[in-house]
Amino acid sequence: MSALDPTGLGAQRLPGRVALVTGGLRGIGLACVERFLAEGAEVVLTDLEDPGTDYATETLDRLGQAASYVQANVTSEDDWQAVRDAVAERHGRLHVLVNNAGIDLTGAVASLSMEGWRKIMAINVDGVFLGVRTFVPLMEQSGAEVRGGASIINVSSIMGLVGMSEVAGYNASKGAVRMFTKSIALEFAEKRMPIRANSLHPGFVVTPLLQAGFQRWVDSGVADKPQDLVDMGSQKTPIGRLADPSELAGAAFFLASSDSSYMTGAELVIDGGWTAQ
Numbered sequence: 001m002s003a004l005d006p007t008g009l010g011a012q013r014l015p016g017r018v019a020l021v022t023g024g025l026r027g028i029g030l031a032c033v034e035r036f037l038a039e040g041a042e043v044v045l046t047d048l049e050d051p052g053t054d055y056a057t058e059t060l061d062r063l064g065q066a067a068s069y070v071q072a073n074v075t076s077e078d079d080w081q082a083v084r085d086a087v088a089e090r091h092g093r094l095h096v097l098v099n100n101a102g103i104d105l106t107g108a109v110a111s112l113s114m115e116g117w118r119k120i121m122a123i124n125v126d127g128v129f130l131g132v133r134t135f136v137p138l139m140e141q142s143g144a145e146v147r148g149g150a151s152i153i154n155v156s157s158i159m160g161l162v163g164m165s166e167v168a169g170y171n172a173s174k175g176a177v178r179m180f181t182k183s184i185a186l187e188f189a190e191k192r193m194p195i196r197a198n199s200l201h202p203g204f205v206v207t208p209l210l211q212a213g214f215q216r217w218v219d220s221g222v223a224d225k226p227q228d229l230v231d232m233g234s235q236k237t238p239i240g241r242l243a244d245p246s247e248l249a250g251a252a253f254f255l256a257s258s259d260s261s262y263m264t265g266a267e268l269v270i271d272g273g274w275t276a277q
């Protein structure tokens, strides 16, 4: 197996498809971009970062010609129009939309600021709504070209399925993504539009988001060092470890491909058994 042949089966499974991944420069989003490219798709990624930074330049160079980047904030309607224009101009179609960009928010509910609450809802919930609203017309056209139709993958979390103490804002935002996804899935199915929509529910995945969150817990005195939280999270996860972003990308690839052609309105949980307990 190699980066260009992640399944070891030899054949690419997404040639001719165009995918868009928000928050695609890091973590789970970047892993999805890499997997879709390896499967032969053309990929547009968006993120907050200026493409001229060293990190963005190096990452985009490494991803190669089949990838293109649009700097865009998922909370901005204007930015979404710019993304739509860029996708329309470069590809004229879109088969896969991964609404992945997201942030977290922790703390006792009485300590949360209105500003923090509005920010997480704007990015995690409004961002998903705007992505879907912007691309439904193009995906409806493009979905007719592929078996199983176009695929919307909204990244929720296990925190959209079960609650956790001092995670109220994040829980609320990810629960909203879960139900929003079911509603649009039913709407598209009822209207026989060739678009499926499913939510993806990662458990604890080692990404910059998780690492920053662990550092905040350390700073607030919950643990001595981040590794203690990695160990604690691993012990509480039935499979005994945290996830690698590529393991979420594998699930996103399944939802993007025709192999999931009969799947819509569903929740794909990739959590090492966390919510089975």
Ligand SMILES: NC(=O)c1ccc[n+]([C@@H]2O[C@H](COP(=O)([O-])OP(=O)(O)OC[C@H]3O[C@@H](n4cnc5c(N)ncnc54)[C@H](O)[C@@H]3O)[C@@H](O)[C@H]2O)c1
Pocket: 022, 023, 024, 025, 026, 027, 028, 029, 046, 047, 048, 049, 072, 073, 074, 075, 100, 101, 102, 103, 104, 123, 155, 156, 157, 158, 201, 202, 203, 204, 205, 206, 207, 208, 209, 210
């Ligand atoms: N890491 C986990 O353990 C975990 C678990 C469950 C769900 N998730 C979800 O997975 C998604 C990706 O998480 P991650 O861990 O890879 O995060 P990450 O912080 O490592 O990467 C997220 C990317 O999104 C970008 N982003 C943030 N706000 C944005 C905005 N307003 N507009 C555009 N881009 C923006 C960031 O710049 C970053 O590049 C999020 O929705 C997160 O809630 C993560």
